[in-house]
Amino acid sequence: MTVPPPDGSRDRxxxxxxxxxxxxxxxxxxxxxxxxxxxxxxAVSVAGLVLGAGAALAYSQWHHPAYAVLGLLLSIGWLVADxxxxxxxxxxxxxxxxxxxxxxxxxxxVFALLYVTLAWSVGTAGGWLLAIAAAGCHAVQxxxxxxxxxxxxxxxxxxxxxxxxxxxxxxxVRLYDSVSTSLDRIGMPLERRIAAAPDPQxxxxxxxxxxxxxxxxxxxxxxxxxxxTIFAACLLGRPALFWWVEIGPLTLVASxxxxxxxxxxxxxxxxxxxxxxxxxxxxxxxxx
Numbered sequence: 001m002t003v004p005p006p007d008g009s010r011d012r013x014x015x016x017x018x019x020x021x022x023x024x025x026x027x028x029x030x031x032x033x034x035x036x037x038x039x040x041x042x043a044v045s046v047a048g049l050v051l052g053a054g055a056a057l058a059y060s061q062w063h064h065p066a067y068a069v070l071g072l073l074l075s076i077g078w079l080v081a082d083x084x085x086x087x088x089x090x091x092x093x094x095x096x097x098x099x100x101x102x103x104x105x106x107x108x109x110v111f112a113l114l115y116v117t118l119a120w121s122v123g124t125a126g127g128w129l130l131a132i133a134a135a136g137c138h139a140v141q142x143x144x145x146x147x148x149x150x151x152x153x154x155x156x157x158x159x160x161x162x163x164x165x166x167x168x169x170x171x172x173v174r175l176y177d178s179v180s181t182s183l184d185r186i187g188m189p190l191e192r193r194i195a196a197a198p199d200p201q202x203x204x205x206x207x208x209x210x211x212x213x214x215x216x217x218x219x220x221x222x223x224x225x226x227x228x229t230i231f232a233a234c235l236l237g238r239p240a241l242f243w244w245v246e247i248g249p250l251t252l253v254a255s256x257x258x259x260x261x262x263x264x265x266x267x268x269x270x271x272x273x274x275x276x277x278x279x280x281x282x283x284x285x286x287x288x
Contacts, residue, residue, distance in 0.1 A: 011153060011208070014215040016224045019083070023076070023224065027084040034088055041089035045106045048081030052110030060117040062234035072231040078110055079224060107223070111138065114230060118239045127240060134243035138226075141246075141254040143179035145221040148261055151187065152215050156208035158201030160194040161187075186262060189269030207268040211261060218257035221250060 012020060034044065051074050058071035085103055089095040112135075119131035154161070164184035190207065197203040219225075226246075233241040 011156060011212075013212045014149070014152065014219055016219045016222045018224045018228075019079075019222070023079045024083055026080045027087055030080070030084055031087050031091060034084065035091060039088065041085040041092070041094055042102055044081050044085035044088055045102045048078045048085065049106040049109055051075075051081060052078040052106070053113055056110070056113035056117040059114065059230060059234050059239070060121040062118075062121060062237065062239050065235055068231055068234040071234065072227070075227040075231070079227065082107060082223070111135075111223075111226070118230075118234075118242070122239060130240060130243045130247075134246035137247050137251050140179060141221050141250055144183070144254055144258055145218050147179070147181055147183060148218065148258065149215065151184075152208065152211055152261075155190070155194060155204050155211075158194060158199075158204035160191040160200065162191075164188065183258070183262070187265050187269070190265050193269055203268070207264065210264045210267070214257050214260035214264060217260065218253065220253045221257075225250075 015024075055071045055074035055078060058067045058074060061067035062071075082103070086095075115131050115135045119128045122128075122131075151161075161184060165181040194200045194203050194207075226242075229245050230239075230242050233239050233245075
């Protein structure tokens, strides 16, 4: 039996172990003091950005192992802040589009700083090209993974998507969202089945039970894994290893995980006769 997380926002079955046993417990430990002190969710997001920037600066000195350790500690602080801002927003009822945008900006901003400072510290044209290629792979992988994770959590609750999402916002936001929502159309048979089922939540639970495996596999694409990989690469004195992992193994993980998830999706998208009834339990997403 799966025990839901305290805030009900994540399914523990697909969470990275370092989130379950380190990052999220530390965030929950800091939640009450943050609320008592009147710290806003946006302030926590900015604090996370500062910690992440400090980690990037520390890793730029990867020639010295002590700085790699400092980079890891600051990165863990950033990950804690990244989870804590959402906890504060939910606990205080202050979640907002601005807060979500700021959270995303801080997340991507930290990784941008990490790529730039590592490339600068390597100091070669080949290093910059490798960093740019790895950053591009990272952006696509993360967008696809976040899209699949959102689908998993929504469907597991028996909530169907009414129609493929239409990205809105700035050019960069639309570009990122267009990748994360690019698989919505492929999954519409399953969305229709969930909506038309006599018990949408039962269909959602059955789908989720089989989708846990590919989603857990794709948890290798979380920021946590990248944090540990950067630390290991810098500790070994070879930061370029992180970029190669990003380009090779993590791209393979994304490809296999997405195909695996689509296989589960197709299997549950084949509606049975018992499912044929007027659609219900639809949800609209951004831009609709």
